[in-house]
Amino acid sequence: MKNGKVIALGISCVLALAPLGACGSSSSSGGTKTLEFMTMQSTGTPQLKVIQKLTKKFEKANPGITIKANPGTNNNQNDIRVRLAGHNPPDIWATHGWSRDRYGNFLEPMQNRPWAKRLKPLGNEVYKTSDGKFYALPADIQVSGIMYNETVMTKAGIDTKSIDSWDAFKDACEKLKAAGMTPIVSTPKDMGAVGDIADYILPGMYTDAQLKELKGGKFDPSIYQKYAEMVSQWTKNGYFNVDYTSATPDDIARLMASDKAGFYFRSNGNAQLIESYNPNVKLGMMPIPSATGKPYFSTGEDMLTFGVSKTSKNKEAALKFIDFLAEPENLQQLVNVSMNNSALTGVKSALGQFQTSYDYWMKDKKTATVPFFDRKYLPGMYSTMSKSTDGIITGQLTPKDAADQAKTAFENLKTKK
Numbered sequence: 001m002k003n004g005k006v007i008a009l010g011i012s013c014v015l016a017l018a019p020l021g022a023c024g025s026s027s028s029s030g031g032t033k034t035l036e037f038m039t040m041q042s043t044g045t046p047q048l049k050v051i052q053k054l055t056k057k058f059e060k061a062n063p064g065i066t067i068k069a070n071p072g073t074n075n076n077q078n079d080i081r082v083r084l085a086g087h088n089p090p091d092i093w094a095t096h097g098w099s100r101d102r103y104g105n106f107l108e109p110m111q112n113r114p115w116a117k118r119l120k121p122l123g124n125e126v127y128k129t130s131d132g133k134f135y136a137l138p139a140d141i142q143v144s145g146i147m148y149n150e151t152v153m154t155k156a157g158i159d160t161k162s163i164d165s166w167d168a169f170k171d172a173c174e175k176l177k178a179a180g181m182t183p184i185v186s187t188p189k190d191m192g193a194v195g196d197i198a199d200y201i202l203p204g205m206y207t208d209a210q211l212k213e214l215k216g217g218k219f220d221p222s223i224y225q226k227y228a229e230m231v232s233q234w235t236k237n238g239y240f241n242v243d244y245t246s247a248t249p250d251d252i253a254r255l256m257a258s259d260k261a262g263f264y265f266r267s268n269g270n271a272q273l274i275e276s277y278n279p280n281v282k283l284g285m286m287p288i289p290s291a292t293g294k295p296y297f298s299t300g301e302d303m304l305t306f307g308v309s310k311t312s313k314n315k316e317a318a319l320k321f322i323d324f325l326a327e328p329e330n331l332q333q334l335v336n337v338s339m340n341n342s343a344l345t346g347v348k349s350a351l352g353q354f355q356t357s358y359d360y361w362m363k364d365k366k367t368a369t370v371p372f373f374d375r376k377y378l379p380g381m382y383s384t385m386s387k388s389t390d391g392i393i394t395g396q397l398t399p400k401d402a403a404d405q406a407k408t409a410f411e412n413l414k415t416k417k
Contacts (some may be wrong), residue, residue: 001395018141032064033314035321038080038093040303046272046337047304056332065317067092092311092321097301097372099136100127101379107135107307108315115326125371126301127343136307137322138343139334140350143358143369144200147264147271149256150282152181156262160286161360166230169289172262173239179343182261183239187247188390192279195374195386197265197398200298200372202227202385204290214377219410221403226291228399231392240393249273257281266341268271268354269302287367297361301373304334305343384409 034096037055041048048071055067073079073087076096083089084106095103103283110116111133119127123141127134153160156179158172173183186193203211205227234240241247241255250273255261257278264270271283285297306325308318325331328346335342341349341358351358361367374382388405395407 033317035067035318036090037067037069038090039069040076040094040096043071050333050337054330058321067321089309091318092306092308094303095136095305096303096306099301099305099307102277103307104135108131108310109135113323118346120343120345123343136305137326138301139304139331140302140338140340141343142267142300142302142340144267145285145287147266148262148284149259150258150284153261155179164295166289176262182241184263185241185252185261187249187252190249191386194389195382198385198389199373200265200288204292207292217414219407220409224406225399225403228392228402232399235393244393253277271339278365283353285354287361296368296370298372299369300375302340304338310406380413381409
């Protein structure tokens with residue numbers, strides 16, 4: 001999952017030139033095939049535990065295959081970048097949001113697998129190319145809005161269903177502040193916590209015509225500056241947690257869990273940490289207001305998405321494992337620890353306490369979804385978005401500085417293409 005949003009920092013130009021020509025990292029001895037699986041899941045997490053459980057189940061049914069499911073590290077993205085650059089990729093790896101746009105040249109296409117037709121339409125724009133190809137098995141698909149503490153909203157007299165504009169959001173923050181609550185929580189200790197503020201808000205700062213221009217390679221800094229000015233004003237108004245610069249993700253989770261904070265621009269999966277501090281906390285999710293249209297949710301590929309190296313020595317064994325994971329009974333176990341919607345039919349969503357909010361906004365109100373902004377329009381710029389947002393909140397950057405920084409990064413990346 002995007003737990004702390006796992007950041008794609010960008011793969012060097014050499015990787016984009018062509019598919020790898022070297023072999024994968026699997027090995028065979030005495031009739032047993034050993035496959036390396038880069039899970040990108042931290043030791044002890046519910047996600048890794050389920051992966052390990054399913055791995056053992058697969059090995060028991062396939063005694064000739066051993067799956068080496070390696071825990072993630074603090075440098076997952078750099079790890080896979082180095083492996084790909086060295087033409088020594090793992091047999092299977094978690095694609096952390098980039099199966100199509102970053103790893104498509106290196107992964108075995110999946111559109112002809114027996115489970116491929118079960119991919120929900122919600123995932124078409126996220127996973128598929130224009131000709132219908134996709135390159136990984138997704139367990140879940142993230143649908144993210146603004147997380148909120150229901151108890152806090154009730155105490156402050158706020159109806160989140162009525163927040164349909166940024167002015168209404170500002171009014172809600174004022175009510176929270178007046179009630180002695182922290183309106184918005186975030187932390188620079190987790191790049192995702194500040195990066196998601198930009199990733200969620202920016203789509204609604206653009207008109208359709210402006211998005212088309214951005215996709216075509218034209219970056220208008222004035223639009224980014226409008227976003228930066230809004231966040232800067234939130235800072236001046238005292239909406240962010242006072243310990244922003246020193247707060248850890250655990251600190252933020254405790255604030256939300258103790259009914260002392262209102263809004264958190266993070267994916268549902270981050271609620272697991274919050275719930276660990278208070279199992280009775282009441283949380284919900286709401287759409288993101290738009291400056292140019294109606295509120296929307298952001299959607300994208302999450303961490304429980306796995307691809308197979310097209311150069312793996314034991315590709316068929318790796319694909320067999322992927323097909324095994326795609327079986328409804330097995331995929332359900334992965335989805336159950338995602339707090340997301342399932343990406344394939346035949347598997348129930350597992351949004352937990354967010355299910356009520358999700359059903360209201362997605363099913364009853366037919367709220368629109370948009371792809372994660374950085375992945376569709378600013379690939380390789382999530383780090384810039386995160387750092388510029390942090391600079392705005394700390395006062396180290398003016399809104400214009402932040403916009404200029406984003407424009408420079410955009411132009412640099414365009415030059416490297």
